[in-house]
Amino acid sequence: MNPTTLILCPGLACDPTLWADQLPTLNDWAQRQSPPWQVRVNDSHTQHGRIEDMAAALLASAPGPVVLVGASMGGMVALNAWAQAPNRVRGIALLGSDPGPESDTMRALREAAIEVFFQEGGVEDIVRNNVALAFHPDQAAQPALVQRYLQMVLGAGTAQLVRQNRAVMARPDMRPHLSRITCPVLVMTGDSDQLVAPTISRDTAAAIGQRAQWVQVARCGHMLTMEKPGVVNSALLQWLDSLQG
Numbered sequence: 001m002n003p004t005t006l007i008l009c010p011g012l013a014c015d016p017t018l019w020a021d022q023l024p025t026l027n028d029w030a031q032r033q034s035p036p037w038q039v040r041v042n043d044s045h046t047q048h049g050r051i052e053d054m055a056a057a058l059l060a061s062a063p064g065p066v067v068l069v070g071a072s073m074g075g076m077v078a079l080n081a082w083a084q085a086p087n088r089v090r091g092i093a094l095l096g097s098d099p100g101p102e103s104d105t106m107r108a109l110r111e112a113a114i115e116v117f118f119q120e121g122g123v124e125d126i127v128r129n130n131v132a133l134a135f136h137p138d139q140a141a142q143p144a145l146v147q148r149y150l151q152m153v154l155g156a157g158t159a160q161l162v163r164q165n166r167a168v169m170a171r172p173d174m175r176p177h178l179s180r181i182t183c184p185v186l187v188m189t190g191d192s193d194q195l196v197a198p199t200i201s202r203d204t205a206a207a208i209g210q211r212a213q214w215v216q217v218a219r220c221g222h223m224l225t226m227e228k229p230g231v232v233n234s235a236l237l238q239w240l241d242s243l244q245g
Helices: 023-031 051-061 073-084 104-117 122-134 143-169 175-180 198-208 229-244
Strands: 005-009 038-041 066-071 089-095 185-190 212-217
Touching (some): 005 023, 005 073, 023 038, 051 073, 073 089, 073 143, 104 122, 122 143, 175 198, 185 198, 185 229, 198 212
Parallel strands (some): 005 066, 066 089, 089 185, 185 212
């Protein structure tokens, strides 16, 4: 029998850097299980242009049971992976993720950003301006943290930024399916998330029902894993222990 694989799904333009503060803790936890779990960071979002295709590639890369932890766009991939193979998914953690379709407002903002991406210096301007939206002011004032974020997102490059934004804009509406989820779900949100309002996460947990746990992180924006790693790690470990129980 294949071991359980704990798959961390990054958000838009993100890479393993997003999970740098979680990987040592989760790897340690995984090795203490019997049998040990595998832990890895998904990269299918860098290879495909549709959320559904990203989810299919994720499933193909990890035979056997999976537990999915998705941040923002990664949560969209995780939910679509569940929809494609519900019997293989033992649990889902959604961190600052919106299961609904793109709003008209956000679609217009993304289209405008894509236009700017192709201008000289446009990508860096957009990404730097996004810091105030992505982080709580406390964390936005930490130069080292902001620089780590900028290096990660800018490192994705223009082509990936465009393709992934378009994938998010075209994502399917998963809200009608939430009540059918039978595996445990952890829904986390920053109390100051400006990109996915805390009410969206709260409503997501309510739609899933008794199998969902909702956690709101104080003085935190959209980048939960980078802003409040200790709180995120504690919540994930408690939730993972409950899956084993």
